[in-house]
Amino acid sequence: MQHLDDDKPKKKLTPYLLYCVSTAVIGSLQFGYNTGVINAPEQKLRTFFSNVSQSRYGEPFQSQTITLVWSFAVAIFSVGGMIGSFSVGAVVNKFGRRKSMLMNNILALLGGGMMGLATLSQSFEMVIIGRFIIGVFCGLCTGLTPMYVGEISPTAVRGAFGTLHQLGVVIGILVAQIFGLEFLLGSDTLWPLLLALTILPAVLQTIMLPFCPESPRYLFIVLKQEEEARKALVRLRGTEDVDDDIQEMKEEGMKMAMEKKVTILELFRSPNYRQPIIIAIILQLSQQLSGINALFLVERAGRRTLHLIGLAGMAICALIMTISLSLVKTTPSLSYLAIVAVFGFVASFEMGPGPIPWFIVAELFSQGPRPAAMAVSGFSNWTANFLVGLGFPRLEEICGPYVFIIFMVLLILFFIFTYLRVPETKGRTFDDIAQGFAARVEKPSHSPVPEAVVVENKEPAPMSPTEKVPMVNLPSEAK
Structure with a gap:
């Protein structure tokens, strides 16, 4: 019997679990990509700002103005990130983990589309607004991805899977640096495509997410759907024996009932x-x-x-x-x-x-x-x-x-x-x-609650x- 118990953690690493974790970590890759992508085309964007000013006002921006606009375009990403990360709690409580990730991809499509169309519209404002929207998207990703991965992972490997968020960020930054090279997408004509490329992983994740379950913890503890939570766990663990997970969630749910x-x-x-x-x-x-x-x-x-x-x-x-x-x-x-x-x-x-x-x-x-x-x-x-x-x-x-x-x-x-x-x-x-x-x-000594427990x-x-x-x-x- 002890031998079977020792084998349990190994059996829980199923291909379906790896698929779900990989799908969620696409959001981490997005965060890394959009963090690093703005650096490579800096001079191209500065030139674009100057050209827009020339076509609009008959003279290019002064050097200080270009620097100011550039700094604003970079900093607005973090402002969006603050707003997005602060909204995580309200979003996941209302829509759940999986649906929140699906809805978040709308922001990636919107922000990426605006940046990609900036040169056609001759509007540097579209770059700034697009970066802000992408910032909100990435802020939500930094909360949604670790939360979903942590809640679907077995306790024995939860920490190992948790590091995949940072791995996705590092890979995203690396991909951004590679595609930002001059002979790839970092050229004078292709930099809008470089910024808009974030649309592709958003579309990929949108296609993959419907095949992933909602977080069993959200189903069981928040929605009170024990049967749905059990079904999700059976698929994730690859075994009908998910009583330990159910018991753990029951205990957590009972504790929540007191709060x-x-x-x-x-x-x-x-x-x-x-x-x-x-x-x-x-x-x-x-x-x-x-x-x-x-x-x-x-x-x-x-x-x-x-x-x-x-x-x-x-x-x-x-x-x-x-x-x-x-x-x-x-x-x-x-x-x-x-x-x-x-x-x-x-x-x-x-x-x-x-x-x-x-x-x-x-x-x-x-x-x-x-x-x-x-x-x-x-x-x-x-x-x-x-x-x-x-x-x-x-x-x-x-x-x-x-x-x-x-x-x-x-x-x-x-x-x-x-x-x-x-x-x-x-x-x-x-x-x-x-x-x-x-x-x-x-506990304060004057508390009316019995302290025996x-x-x-x-x-x-x-x-x-x-x-x-x-x-x-x-x-x-x-x-």
Whole structure:
């Protein structure tokens, strides 16, 4: 019997599950592509802005005006991302995970179409508006993809599948850089097609999504459709034996029945959610203020461990970059050390701060507060992205090579915070992790609720994925 239990995680990796995860990760690829695609045709777009001004007003824009329009076209993407990420909670609660991804692709078609038709319309405004719409689309993707992947994946491989979001982002950036080459789509005439190419993966995902199930957790816990949730799990797991998954969702659902609907404000007001939402925000900031992917390494070494290693590696590489760049004029050979440090910096990022904040946030919260938490953490990521993009050029002018000292200090602070406050989530159920945070919250002594049920939770929740989450007796006031 034990032998059969050991085989269960292996049997859960079905081709259909891989198909569904791959379909969702197309959204991650979109995010990466649209993040990197704007860089290659910069000079082409500047020339386009000048030509539009010449045809409209009889004279080209001044250099400062072109820079202003260009900066606005780049920054508006992050503004759209903030709005999109902040809307995730409301969208998924109303339409579900799968339908939300389908509807989101409408924005990709609209934004990509506007940018693709900009030269025909002789309108630089269409580029800006298109980038804004694509930003909203990508902001939604950064919440929808990790949430859907996390909810359809078995606990044993949830972390490994979670890193596929960052892998999709990296591949998307790489594809954008390749297609942006001058002899491909980065030419004077083809750059609108480069920006509009985002339509193709949107169409592909729209075709593939109808064959994917809705999140079993959404079906079971939100819509109360146990039979539909069971059918979805049977298809995803490739076996009729999905009782463990159903039981886990039942326990999570029972816990949700004790809670009222969680809003974004309540995430910060409730002591049960305050600590995990602060962790979620700090993890996202550690990504932005800080290639290659860990994948299944996260299930062996653990999320927290890899994040710590990544932060430490980035801090060390930032110090090496600072030293080598400041001395390169007197010792030219140090430029090679700087290059090695850059590669180490990127590798460290991809090991921890790159992929881990996106999927660990989905693990820190149970079904009720998860959409709101994903919205808040995504918003913080996009905000940090916007601020770094806006402030780094000026900081570099002021500090020169010593600008990396600022990031090194921040990385050290993030390392200390992660070491002290971030729990390990490897192999633990969603509700198990939420129980761990709830156990840390001290109840006020004057509370009218009997405290007997809380005493046993003073210790952290069990770490083993094979142990059941301890049930909490429902107090009379929850009714």
